Amino acid sequence: MTQSLDAALASRFAATALGHVTREYPNHIMHVLTGPQDARTPRDMHPIFFGSFDWHSCVHGWWTLFTLYRLHPDMAEAPAIRALAAELFTPQNVAGEAAYLARPEARGFERPYGWAWLLMLAAELERHETDEGRRWAQTLRPLAQVFADRFKAFLPLADYPVRTGTHYNTAFTLRLTLDYADAHDADLAALCRAAALRWHGEDRDCQAWEPSQDEFLSPALMEAALMRRVLSPEAFRAWFDAFLPRLGDGRPATLLSPARVSDRTDGKIAHLDGLNLSRGWCWREIVAGLPAEDPRRAVGAAATAVHLDAALPHVTGDYMGEHWLASFALLALLAD
Structure with a gap:
């Protein structure tokens, strides 16, 4: 499969996302009930982001659609x-x-x-830059401000990073948030x-005990x-x-080989396709930060290719993966 975003792949990813951003069920909700009055449907609680199996996947399903549309x-x-978008982003x-x-x-x-x-x-x-795009952006700004304010309240309280490879990973959080914050806040x-410097500035000799x-x-x-x-x-x-002092010697080897x-059909095991895609994304960004003559660029480029080759054919095929994997494929394919 191509490792660039051509028109055919963009169309495939868009069709997939359109098929799930309004698919309300099955749905894994993250919701605290204080009494029977709080037993509500996903669409009742979330009038935009009610599909894609869970709220966050619906959000980045829409990121996928709007990115492909642009x-x-x-x-x-x-x-x-x-x-x-005209129907939902009101x-x-x-x-x-x-x-x-x-x-x-809902604080957390x-x-x-x-x-x-x-x-x-x-x-x-x-x-x-289109009129409709500007309208969508303006419409979403109040919700973006809610989350920007939540980050501003939370980050000073967060003494420690979370290094797990799932939703709570704080390095991923900061990397994505900077795309917004550098331009708008x-x-x-x-x-x-x-926070990044406080959490990671002194990290050395990473052992890379992964994947889980x-x-x-x-x-x-x-x-x-x-x-x-x-x-x-x-x-x-x-x-x-x-941080990775032996990378030139191919170590830690686990970072250079895709996960199996x-x-x-198992939603948790299917996470590993996302691991391979996100590793491809990270390797592309890391390689871009190394000098042209650095031999580690070749190591990272090879790791990028092998991880994307392993994962891109499986972005669609089973709902446990396809309700979210296209977003991670786009992160990798558009990285520089």
Whole structure:
């Protein structure tokens, strides 16, 4: 399979996302009930992001659609994307999403993974230059502000990083959030950079005890991709030399070989396809931060290719993967 986003692949990913962003069931909800009155359906609680099996996957399903629409505005799926966005991305529906978040029990709702993806979605819409794109961006801004404010309240309280390879990984959170904050919120960007340096600035000699059985992020490579974004080129190279000092010798070998996915109908095991895609994304970003003559560029480029070859054919095929994997494929294919 091609390792670039051509028109055919964009159309395939768009058709897949259109098939799940309004698919309400099955649905894994993250919801605290204080009494029987709180037993509600996904669409009642979340008038925009009620599909895609869970709230965060629906958010980044829409990021996928809007990104593909911007890059390939003439694809066959474009009219359907426009029509569905016009129906769902309304001030009333955004207010409904914000009202759910105003519940005291929702303080930790989707923290931090969904927070970061919502800001990533907002950053994507702000790139659109059409009148409709500007309307969508303006409509979403109040919800983006809710999550930016939540990050500003939370990051000063977060003394420690979370290094797991699942939704709670804080390096992934900061890396995505910086796409929004660098362009639209200088105070949040400063908080993200301070947290990254506080958590990871002194990390050395990473042992890379991965993968775990249901990871979709590499704790080691995600941290390196974040630090490449946070540090100057010279500072990143010095940090990376100390973080993975034996990479030139092919170690840790686990970071260079794709994970095996034994059952793609199992939602947790299918996470490993996402791990392979996100490793490809991280390797591309890391390689871009190394000097042209650095031999580790070849190591990273080879690792990128083998991970994407292993995962891209499986982005669609079973709902346990296809309700979210296209987003991670796009992260990898568009990385630089």
